[in-house]
Amino acid sequence: MAEYENRCGTIEIRNIEPSDFAALGREHDLVVVAPGKRSFGEYFGERPDVSPYAKPQRHLAVGFWDGVEQTDPRAVTMSISPGHGELLDLPITTFDGWASALLCENVPGGDLEILMTQKESDDPDAYRQLLLDKLKVHHPTVYKRIDQSRFRLMRPGDILQGAVRPVIRDDYRLLDDGTVVLALGDAHSTVDPVTGQGANSASFEAQVVADAIIEDEIVDERFAKNVALRRRERVDGLSAWVNTMIATPTPPHLQKLLGAMSQMRTLCDEFTENFSHPHRNGDMVATPERVDAAIARHASLGAATASGKVA
Ligand SMILES: Cc1cc2nc3c(=O)[nH]c(=O)nc-3n(C[C@H](O)[C@H](O)[C@H](O)COP(=O)(O)OP(=O)(O)OC[C@H]3O[C@@H](n4cnc5c(N)ncnc54)[C@H](O)[C@@H]3O)c2cc1C
Known part of the structure; x- marks a missing residue:
């Protein structure tokens, strides 16, 4: 300004x-x-x-939490609980240093929806315990990184609960x-x-x-x-x-892409690089045929690399 x-x-x-x-x-x-x-x-x-969409597809709860061990290297991670929603762990700098912005993207009607509907301000301790319980069941890889003795909002009120259409x-x-x-x-x-x-x-x-x-x-x-x-x-x-990404149920071709990414580093890298060119991911996930084509392209790249044809 x-x-x-x-x-x-x-x-x-x-x-x-x-x-x-x-x-x-x-x-x-x-x-x-x-x-x-x-x-x-x-x-x-x-x-x-x-x-x-006529209404929001995810019921959101995002807080700046202390006590979540950062990944090495420090990175955004996404955990998916099929039918219940995604959890993004976003490393974020706050007034008081590094924190984890835990963004719970909860499917309406799913087991995690309560993370939006139960207002944190009504009873912060009860909400903290509720979040821990839900993470343990639905997002165990993030739960494992939590030091419960330190787990709390960075500052009172560092939480947003709502939805976006x-x-x-x-x-x-x-x-x-x-x-x-x-x-x-x-x-x-x-x-x-x-x-x-x-x-x-x-x-x-x-x-x-x-x-x-x-x-x-x-x-x-x-x-x-x-x-x-x-x-x-x-x-x-x-x-x-x-x-x-927020369609419910998750389209089978998107599930297939996510599964393939977990096995193919180069496909995963392309998807991640496309966060800077997001319309390319729009193209990639548009149809089952486009997902198949992306997987096939990276499979042949992997085969060529393994046989020494690609440096
Ligand atoms: C939980 C959550 C997490 C998010 N995470 C990310 C992320 O990781 N990365 C990312 O890129 N985006 C993220 N977003 C989206 C991002 O916050 C918005 O897309 C972005 O803020 C939009 O910018 P904007 O300038 O259009 O509107 P805003 O940032 O909403 O700014 C609008 C401004 O206009 C002012 N205003 C409103 N009405 C009036 C009026 N009548 N007269 C005068 N002024 C007015 C408001 O006070 C405000 O200052 C997230 C959103 C949410 C809800």
């Missing part, structure tokens, strides 16, 4: 509603709307072809005078956090808009369409990937 002001930008902190857009449009060439998922996302219409909204609207009002970040595309991509996607979108502003001379509907086209491959592909 300081850098923005150093470069002659002006920051004004106040509440904005859609009724303010016309006045903003008279002062500015472009109105970019990025109020996150809870706010006036409904100003932009939904794109039903890429928004398959994935949705992609229209890219823009035009005001009566032609001003472009552009949706950005969660207001444009909200994904479940199971693959930790929302903020990455929001910053990607911001870069696309910044580039377009620099390259184009005019901010009009053509500008808005260009922005929409440039970000669509990645945003839609990312969303398709995440929506497959």
Whole structure:
């Protein structure tokens, strides 16, 4: 923010509603709307072809916990309890040093859903014990790394319980005078956090808009369409990937891919590298045939490596 002001930008902190857009449009060439998922996302219409879910597919509980031994090397890990949900252990720096952000992605109606519905603030000790009990049964590899004498939230209140409905909204609207009002970040595309991509996607979108502003001379509907086209491959592909990850029951071809990854290092590496190109994972998991093709490609790579044909 300081850098923005150093470069002659002006920051004004106040509440904005859609009724303010016309006045903003008279002062500015472009109105970019990025109020996150809870706010006036409904100003932009939904794109039903890429928004398959009417409600959240995971009931979430995420806390910053002390007492979870970090992996060596320090890494994000994902544990899956079929039919009940995923647990992401994300190493994270906090005000008080390293912690584990344990993100419980619980299937609605499953045994772990209670981790969202039982409010931690009602009885923190009971919640801590509940979490330990559930981890022991459903996510034993993470449970094994917990030192129970230290296991507690880093600070009271370091926990979030709720749910996210994935949705992609229209890219823009035009005001009566032609001003472009552009949706950005969660207001444009909200994904479940199971693959930790929302903020990455929001910053990607911001870069696309910044580039377009620099390259184009005019901010009009053509500008808005260009922005929409440039970000669509990645945003839609990312969303398709995440929506497959949270499908219930887990599609057999995704199970097959996860199983194959546990046996094939190079396939696992490609999937992980694709966190920087998430639409490629959208392509990989789109159909059973695409999963088979990815597995076959890595199997032949492994065979070639074993026979010395690939250095
Ligand atoms: C549990 C969980 C874990 C996540 N983990 C990851 C992760 O590991 N990696 C990742 O990349 N993403 C992650 N995400 C997603 C990420 O948090 C969001 O995608 C990202 O914050 C979206 O950025 P944004 O700028 O669009 O919206 P936000 O970050 O929500 O910012 C919106 C801003 O607009 C302000 N605002 C809202 N309404 C108004 C109004 N009317 N007037 C003025 N201001 C307003 C808000 O106060 C806020 O400051 C996670 C999300 C959740 C829920």
